[in-house]
Amino acid sequence: MASKAAAVLLLVYLSGSTFGIKLTGNGYTDILIAINPEVPEDPVLITQIKEMFKEASRHLLNATKKHLYFKEVAILVPPNWNKxxxxxxxxxxxxxxxxxxxEPNKLHGDQPYTLQYGECGSEGRYIHLTPDFMLNDDVSKYYGPRGKVFVHEWAHLRWGVFDEYNEEKPFYLSGSIIEATRCTINITGKYIHKHDQRDCTTDPVTGLYTEDCVFYPDKQQTTSASIMYNQGLSVKEFCTKETHNTxxxxxxxxxxxxxxxEEVITSLSVDAGVAVVPTPPSILPxxxxxxxxxxxxxxxLDVSGSMAGSRMLNLRQAATLFIQKIVEDQAYVGIVQFTATATIREPLTLIDGEASRDKLAGSLPLSAGGGTDICAGVKKGLEVLGGDGDGAMGDAIILLTDGESSINCQKSVNESGATVHTITLGPNANIDVKQLSDISGGKYHNAADGVDSNDLVDIFTSHTTSDGNLTKYLNIICLFFQQLESTGLNMIGWFNGSVSIDRTIGNKTSFLVIYERSPPDILVLSPFTRTYDTSHFKHDASAKTLTLDIEGTAETGKWKYSLLNKESTAQSMSMTVTSRAVSDAIPPVMVKTHMSQQFSNGSKPMLVYAEVNQKGVPVILADVMATLKSDSGDQYEIQLLDNGAGADAFRNDGIYSSYFTELTTGKYSLKVKVHNNDGMxxxxxxxxxxxxxxxxxxxxxQVVMNPPKPPISEDDLQADVGSFTRTVIGESFSVSLPPGVPPPNFPPNKITDLNAEIEEDKVLLTWTAPGEDMDQGTATAYEIRFSEDSDLLRSNFSTAHLVTYDLSPKKAGSPEKLSFTLFSIIKNGTTLFFAAKAEDKSFLKSETSNIIQVTKIVPKAPVPSPTDAPDTSGSGVNITAIVISVTTVTMVACLIASVTMCSIKSRRVNHRMFL
Incomplete structure (x- = not known):
């Protein structure tokens, strides 16, 4: 456990996935469903949404034993709907x-799905439905009644539970019986060959049904669960602790x-421990x-005395970028400055060309002095927003302050209906201004001082707006703005770097250089060796910026840049590169990042997430690095992985994750850089x-078959975007540890990818190494146990049979292997279950891993035909196979095992046990 100061930050580039959902009494309120601009206008769609929620409310009430229902729902239609x-x-x-x-994406088609990042019990990001699913009964019937389907997805979104089917492992062995992967075990049906409806045959090697076999459940079931297995059946409830198939x-x-x-909902989810109140007469939303x-x-903008000097310069540079490059055409922008009083510098101005942008940028404040009254500025900003005659409802304030004045305008903000995004500058700014963002649904960021941090530029760059369409309707408010690079240094001499322009972007590409005292010499080299020097840049001496706008579509490939500080002493300089989508037909690669919590008291580790996708399709094999910086100056670089281990729940799903464990009191910022320099x-x-x-x-x-599920073409999933670079930031985050309490010490992370296979006469266990603190560092030891009892490993791990505990763990994230040679004879059908824990140097142990099942299958010898000569060469069959399936059970066995483990130094440690 590292003891250095740090903490965390949260982004919500897509603002918190379940942002705003509240449980009022038994009813869910503030649910927001949004329609993408690519969906054609159709009032029937709104009707269908309402009918789905009404049906879902009834199903939810039944599934939660008359406890919960949907109460209030908002439907957001896109700006291009005009009827x-x-x-x-x-x-x-x-x-x-x-x-x-x-519209459907390449990966899911019309399948309803929920974007989940990982941890059991944690809320998801959003539910995705398609117009065809909502409007076409011939599509929705393959998933079940829309209301019940929605309850299935709501359980993913709200309570962080997962599917109880497994298309990759549809069958498993329970003792000697082949079972379909389902919950509850009492779901009845038939095992039928999907091509000709004959009875399924068993694979003699695996002991399971062949891949052409399908389990067709009875549509009418006598059991009541579970919706998380198959929402199309007559089931009405979730699996309970008693009925769950472990x-x-x-x-x-x-x-x-x-x-x-049900156990997750009541013990781990956001609704755990919620008091139940009597259900009202009507449950219709x-x-x-x-x-x-x-x-x-x-x-x-705060222009009090403490903003003088470099802070005022940083303010002008970042705000100028926002006005000139970020805010979209046809938007309205106003400017207010405040000290102890507030002044309107520019009323609402329509952005309709370069002249309007130049006018606004020229109206930014130049000097600072006086006291600080944050709420005076906020109230004046609300006054400006009302200047269009439509009130402030639905409008936004971007508030920047370094001050510590009291905050007493929460009521005004709440009543206005405006959203307040707050930016605190420096370590002494009053974090209470975050309340204004919290109550209005805005973003909160904390920026460090200094041009070389580039924090303010990054923050203002993140204040884009989107109605969900990344490439079309650019003349409305649907802008795609992608920050490619944002780098700053305090340096002497040359400052060199590169940035990749991929095939999904390239329009309105801009290189922005910010300097501290004197302008540097600049060289920019395009992929096809076109050179741009300082003379091509537009110089704003008052804001100390130089800007290069690339005409047309920027060349695809790696752009190189060099800055030369001509002074004899170091000065701060930074480079920010931005670009927009290349065309309406090509959705850009997007990156979003956030933390698992916006506030931490140190009681549990935090997770850093980054999502990389193109129109909802995961982009994998990218290099993703997160930088977390505290207001005290401590900085942490963390690599985010998509390996299905440690903090990462699913391998190759485009969600890159890692734990952040070095928590100390303070405010933090988060920046994520994504590279794919090799184009792979x-x-x-x-x-x-x-x-x-x-x-x-x-x-x-009788078996009634549906058409086969539409396949996914490998050709459709080739990421032909070339090398790319992205930089995004997240919302700021705060950590507050109890006074006098040392930084927390966390155990190794739970192993979630324990797996097994047979290699000749050996069983091979594999997993990903956890760390000393969650997935950071190197653990000290492993404890691996087995049993034949499926519940023993889970409920009483330490009493199961010990395999070994003195293996040398590798660094977190490394592959581990452990092999067993079976000397004693295990009879046909013997099933063993294995699980593991990791331990750190403080003797803290991880949670028990996922449990792996191993069953010995001895295939039957083929029956000789009458013309075959009898085989007298031996008695019995010497072919064995081990069937492996991941499960949550326990194990016991009588065997003599030789254990082999590859250590960090590639040495092999042998252990022989007599059990």
Whole structure:
């Protein structure tokens, strides 16, 4: 456990996935469903949304034993829908939607799914539904009733539970019985060959049904669970602690420690411990339909005495970039400055060309002096927003301050309906201003001093707006703005770097250089060796910036840049490169990042997430690095991985993750840089957290088959984008440890990818090494145990049979291998279960790993034909196979094992046990 100061930051580039959802009594309120601009206008879609929620409310009430239902839902229609008279949205924006209705993407098609980042019990980001699923019964029927499908996805989104089916492992052995992966075990049906409906055959090597076999459940079931297995059946509930199938090799068991869905809801989820109140007479939700309009924003800027000098310069540089490059055409922008009083520097101004941008940039404050009254500035900003005659509702304030004045304008902000985004500058700014963001749904960022940090530029760059369409309707408010590079240094001599322009971007590409005292010499070299020097840059001496705008579409490939500080002493300089989508037809590669918590008291580690995708399709094999910086100056570089181990729940799903464990009191910022310099990035085929495509049912004893699930073409998943670079930031985050309490010490992370296979006569266990503190550093020891009892490993791990505990762990993230040679004879059908724990130098142990099942299968000898000569060369069969399936059970065995482990130094340590 490192003891150095640090903490964490949170972004929500897509503002918190379940942002705003509240549980009022038994009813969920502030649910936001947003429609993408690519969806054609259709009032029937709104009707179908309402009907789905009404149906879902009834199903949710039944599934939660009359406890929970849907109470209030807002529907956000896109700005290009013009046939209805929709009221103006308040704080509802596409980026905060809990449910998105959008055209199908290549990976999921019309399958309803939920974007989940990982941890069991943690809220998801959003539910994705398609117009065809909502409008076409011939599409939705393959998933089940829309209301029940929605409850399945809601469980992913709200409670952080996972699917109880497994398309990759549809069968497993329970003792000597082949079972379908499902919950509960009482789900009945038939095992049928999918091509000709004959009975399934068993693979003699695995002991399981062959891959052409499908389990077709009875549509009418006598058991009541579970919706998380197959939402199309007559089941009405979730699996309970008593009914949950702990043996099934599904994601729910792997990530939730074999807990049933109801157990997770009541003990781990955001709704754990919520008091139950009597259900009202009506459980039908109420609906509000609103529409987003053009952006209206007011910059409210602190110019008190403490802002003098470099802070005022930083303010002008960042605000100028926002006005000149970030805010979209047809938006309205105003400017307010405040000290002890507030002044309007520019009323709302329509952005309709370079002249309007230049006028606004020229109105930014130049000097600082006086006291600080933050709320005076906020109230004046609300006054400016009301200058369009439409009030401040749905508009936004970007508030920048370094001051410590009291905050007493929460009521005014709340009543206005405006969103306040707050930026605190320096270590002494009053973090209480974050309250204004919290109550209005805005973002909060903390910026460090100094040009070389580039924090303010990064923050203002992040204040883009989107209605969900990344490439079209640019003349409205649907802008895609991607920051490619943001780097700063305090240096003498040359400052060199490069940035990749990929095939998805290139329009309105800009290179912005910020300097501290005197302008540097600049060289920019395009991929096809076109050279741009200082003479090509537009110089703003008052803001100390130089800007190069690339005409047309920028060349694809690596752009190199060099800055020369001509002074004899070091000065701060930075380079920021920005670009927009290349065309309407090519969605850009997007990166979003956030932390698992916005506030930490040190009681549990934090997780850093970055999502890399192109139109919802995961982009894998990228290099992702997070930089976390505290307001005291400590900085931490953390590599984020998509390896399905440690903090990362799913391998190759485009979600890159890591733990952040070095928590000390303070405010933190988060920046993530993504590189794919070798052009080897790919799209991923992996899907999870979606409604099951139902292969068919058994109705009155007859199998009724559905068409096969639409396949995914490998050709469609080739990421032909070239090398790319992205930089994004997240919202600032704070850590507050109890006074006098040392920084927390965390155990190694839970092993979640324990796996097994047979190599000749050996069973090989593999997993990814955990760390000393979660997935950081190197653990001290492993404890690996086995049993034949499926519940023993989970409930009483230390009493199971010990395999070994003195193996030398490798560095976190490294592959581990452990092999067993079986000397004694295990009879046909013997099933063993293995699990592991890791230990650190403080003797803290991880949670028990996922549990792996190993069954010995001795294939039957083929029956000789009458013409075959009898085999007298031996008695019996000497071919053995081990069937492996991940599960959550336990184990016992009588065997003599030789254990081999590859240590860090590649030495082999042998252990022989007599059990």
């Amino acid at each position: 209805g008279n929709y009221p103006k949205a308040k704080t509802e924006v596409y980026d905060k939607a809990n449910i998105i209705i959008d 043996e099934a090799p599904n994601i729910q068991n792997r990530l939730c420690g074999n807990r049933g869905v 109420t609906f509000t339909v609103v529409q987003c309009r053009q952006r209206v924003v007011c910059l409210v 990035a790919r799209f991923s085929l992996r899907r999870h957290s979606g409604a099951l495509y139902i292969p068919g049912y058994v109705v009155n004893g």
